[in-house]
Amino acid sequence: DGGITQSPKYLFRKEGQNVTLSCEQNLNHDAMYWYRQDPGQGLRLIYYSQIVNDFQKGDIAEGYSVSREKKESFPLTVTSAQKNPTAFYLCASRRASGSPDTQYFGPGTRLTVL
């Protein structure tokens, strides 16, 4: 079955440590996205990538970094510079096309910094 996988589902880290969240898709989508969601809040865009080896900052990129070395993978690193990293992180992808298409989401990773 095609889809987006995020691992792990729950992640705990000590303050000051960098942590990398995994996002893999087998939908052959060109574009991938990372969002942050805080309790009771909407989605905030962190980074996105429209093509391999290229990515753009979203609204809240500070303290985060990404890479896009393969079409299938778009890992997100939460660095120690992120002041309040505890949140629910969602990865999404979208097919490249000339007309707008649906954005598909993974199941999310809940990060807790102790």
Added chain:
Amino acid sequence: GNSVTQMEGPVTLSEEAFLTINCTYTATGYPSLFWYVQYPGEGLQLLLKATKADDKGSNKGFEATYRKETTSFHLEKGSVQVSDSAVYFCALSGVNSGNTPLVFGKGTRLSVIA
């Protein structure tokens, strides 16, 4: 720029009540419009979409009609169930936006009580 405005929640309804969640948008031309649903602890799932004016998207008893004259895409369901309790997000994809991220509203939390 493009934007989406949703009615603020939370919305609490009794089972079998009629549901309306308002969504209005600002965009040039004819964007594509989406409704996503997020169940507790999960990622977002596409509920329905419409790509041109007067289109009606429908799924699982939910409906929304793309109204260009009122720039609206209100979500409706005739008889809600407890299992419909979730957060609902309205979103748009701008004309010629390529793979830039969807623009999301802030979400509306729905609670259905038996």
